[in-house]
Amino acid sequence: MQEISEKKARILAAAMDIFGERPYDQVKIEDIAERAGVGKGTIYEYFVSKEDLFAAGLEAGFNEYFMALVAAAVPSLPATAKLQAVFGRHLSFISQHAAATRIIIGERPASRSEMREAMVGRYMRLGRFLEELLQEGIAAGDFRPVDTAVVAQAIIGMFSTLLVFVLFAGQAADAMEKQAEKLLDFCLLGLAS
Amino acid sequence: MQEISEKKARILAAAMDIFGERPYDQVKIEDIAERAGVGKGTIYEYFVSKEDLFAAGLEAGFNEYFMALVAAAVPSLPATAKLQAVFGRHLSFISQHAAATRIIIGERPASRSEMREAMVGRYMRLGRFLEELLQEGIAAGDFRPVDTAVVAQAIIGMFSTLLVFVLFAGQAADAMEKQAEKLLDFCLLGLAS
Amino acid sequence: MQEISEKKARILAAAMDIFGERPYDQVKIEDIAERAGVGKGTIYEYFVSKEDLFAAGLEAGFNEYFMALVAAAVPSLPATAKLQAVFGRHLSFISQHAAATRIIIGERPASRSEMREAMVGRYMRLGRFLEELLQEGIAAGDFRPVDTAVVAQAIIGMFSTLLVFVLFAGQAADAMEKQAEKLLDFCLLGLAS
Amino acid sequence: MQEISEKKARILAAAMDIFGERPYDQVKIEDIAERAGVGKGTIYEYFVSKEDLFAAGLEAGFNEYFMALVAAAVPSLPATAKLQAVFGRHLSFISQHAAATRIIIGERPASRSEMREAMVGRYMRLGRFLEELLQEGIAAGDFRPVDTAVVAQAIIGMFSTLLVFVLFAGQAADAMEKQAEKLLDFCLLGLAS
DNA sequence: TATGAATGAGATTTCATTCAT
DNA sequence: GATGAATGAAATCTCATTCAT
Missing domain, CATH: 1.10.357.10 (Tetracycline Repressor, domain 2)
Known part of the structure; x- marks a missing residue:
């Protein structure tokens, strides 16, 4: 459970990073996944969309x-x-x-x-x-x-x-x-x- | 030339209308063309993109x-x-x-x-x-x-x-x-x- | 208008061909487009989905x-x-x-x-x-x-x-x-x- | 071994239930697992795919x-x-x-x-x-x-x-x-x- | 043996832009 | 100049399957 939160936090941090870098629609989920070091699908385990x-x-x-x-x-x-x-x-x-x-x-x-x-x-x-x-x-x-x-x-x-x-x-x-x-x-x- | 400006103005007005209504990426060029009463292609006569x-x-x-x-x-x-x-x-x-x-x-x-x-x-x-x-x-x-x-x-x-x-x-x-x-x-x- | 019908017919024919060849979910819209000799997007001009x-x-x-x-x-x-x-x-x-x-x-x-x-x-x-x-x-x-x-x-x-x-x-x-x-x-x- | 068969049967029953309800590609393995009361992975113990x-x-x-x-x-x-x-x-x-x-x-x-x-x-x-x-x-x-x-x-x-x-x-x-x-x-x- | 978190391939659909008429 | 039919790149999200525990 601690592990899980840690992963969610990592994704969130990556997202903030990247959303800060460029406008919303120039951000691909894949970019965030890559930066967070997880698979694309994993993001959808923690966030709806x-x-x-x-x-x-x-x-x-x-x-x-x-x-x-x-x-x-x-x-x-x-x-x-x-x-x-x-x-x-x-x-x-x-x-x-x-x-x-x-x-x-x-x-x-x-x-x-x-x-x-x-x-x-x-x-x-x-x-x-x-x-x-x-x-x-x-x-x-x-x-x-x-x-x-x-x-x-x-x-x-x-x-x-x-x-x-x-x-x-x-x-x-x-x-x-x-x-x-x-x-x-x-x-x-x-x-x- | 007067005619042309008039058309450009109409397109611009329509664009302002619609961009004001919803976020950039929810606006289709076609919507603006329709509201302005011109064809899609016409917009590209007056605006680059x-x-x-x-x-x-x-x-x-x-x-x-x-x-x-x-x-x-x-x-x-x-x-x-x-x-x-x-x-x-x-x-x-x-x-x-x-x-x-x-x-x-x-x-x-x-x-x-x-x-x-x-x-x-x-x-x-x-x-x-x-x-x-x-x-x-x-x-x-x-x-x-x-x-x-x-x-x-x-x-x-x-x-x-x-x-x-x-x-x-x-x-x-x-x-x-x-x-x-x-x-x-x-x-x-x-x-x- | 005649031209249009002709294109719709061509797409439909291609679709029947391909849907007949393999099950629905093994058919890609792209396959049909290719067989019909049109672009993928064109299919959506004539069919909703x-x-x-x-x-x-x-x-x-x-x-x-x-x-x-x-x-x-x-x-x-x-x-x-x-x-x-x-x-x-x-x-x-x-x-x-x-x-x-x-x-x-x-x-x-x-x-x-x-x-x-x-x-x-x-x-x-x-x-x-x-x-x-x-x-x-x-x-x-x-x-x-x-x-x-x-x-x-x-x-x-x-x-x-x-x-x-x-x-x-x-x-x-x-x-x-x-x-x-x-x-x-x-x-x-x-x-x- | 009796236990195993019982579980396999439960999975099969759930599968029949759900495949009967909706078309093949609208059925998720997870749905079947849930109805059968087993984990997703378990299904793959008994069925190849x-x-x-x-x-x-x-x-x-x-x-x-x-x-x-x-x-x-x-x-x-x-x-x-x-x-x-x-x-x-x-x-x-x-x-x-x-x-x-x-x-x-x-x-x-x-x-x-x-x-x-x-x-x-x-x-x-x-x-x-x-x-x-x-x-x-x-x-x-x-x-x-x-x-x-x-x-x-x-x-x-x-x-x-x-x-x-x-x-x-x-x-x-x-x-x-x-x-x-x-x-x-x-x-x-x-x-x- | 049982699990379910993680994965990533894959396909539909959208829409800005082009260009022949 | 004006048009809109045609295009195809691109990206979200799904889900079967895997594998470490």
């Missing part, structure tokens, strides 16, 4: 990302520092896990309504996390009492802009870092109590 | 969107009012032209670097427009002297978040309007001189 | 067979001679069109209910033809007033037995001819008025 | 049927009564063992000449049984001295027509019973000494 595998990769990629953000928000830190850490972690994650990230933004969110729902669900999850962080800051008097839902949305927006610049515009890492800092500053301006 | 047609639709969709924003920023208005108008127009555009919008963000065959470049180019164009607007406001003393590139980026980010909520989460129009207003307010907080 | 093509072949094969029987029953002949002619034509048809015939008995009648219905329909059509022939003979006083439905069924049964012997047991032609004659005689014994 | 298993089912199904006919021809009965009993048993068997019967006529992978031979062999076996019955009747003076081979063949033909009507046309049982009686009568007409 190519689309299912893609969706699983999406979910796993987001989870990885989300965990990274959560881990960055060390509980002992004050809210401002947490926010700063989250911004930084966002940037470093998308820089280092370009492939996984490219899946997250999802080359094809439109197809199945299930997938849309999942995507929206992920947005919400990220939003809730940021809202909690903001509420904490407000409670501690670090932030002014803003509408947390709105600000969270704004932050997600900033994150997604950074995404585009890092992944597609191929900006240099340090330029991006500066950019992220400034975005954070702008954000804090609006939050300053 | 399916990908080319998609790219043209993308560009046209963005132009439509961009023109709408530009038109909203009536020159005679003060910067704050312009920004407000642009926010409002963004929202109304994505609500009313869901199809065109879905192309803009949607499904990129993304394989070709040309397309990535075009996408980045559009981001930049939108960014420059917003920067100009911000600089104007700063010059007029309406905004504090922020890093316009950064704030423009932040606004683009907010726009894209609104996009997700409107297109995929299916939020009610009026709820979104309120949300957009609040995003603008948050923005203005950071900009207030 | 492999199964559809098979069903069409079945129908066409039966029609050919049925026409042959009908043609044998020359109107001017007395009933007994007609019956004799039909027996003879049955035998010669299945001997000479072994391939087409093998389709008729149908390697896979069970799959779709449509197909079953079509098969039953063919049985009925053959039955009605024989019944008419019998009724004519009864009216003319050549045959005793038997239950025509029953005797028609019996004749179909005899036909199918001959089928098995010719197609599968590979009996010599003249031996079969004698056999058919005797079957007819036995039949006539029951019919003799 | 899917085709082999099918052939075994065919043979077993025919044997069941053949035994039933033989049992119906109770030795003490006069020939006419025997023939009557055999007709009746044929009908009741195909009505009650539709699945087994469907195998007998059904779907032949037909590729292998072995299978054809087996099929012809079964026809012959049935033929010999009927011939013996006829000869007995002739010897007893119940039947006129017909060519027994021919009449046996005719009877087999009638049996197969009944098959089609019962299995595929879904005729009501009692209507068929009447039909069978009449077929027998017609037969007896030809046999009456």
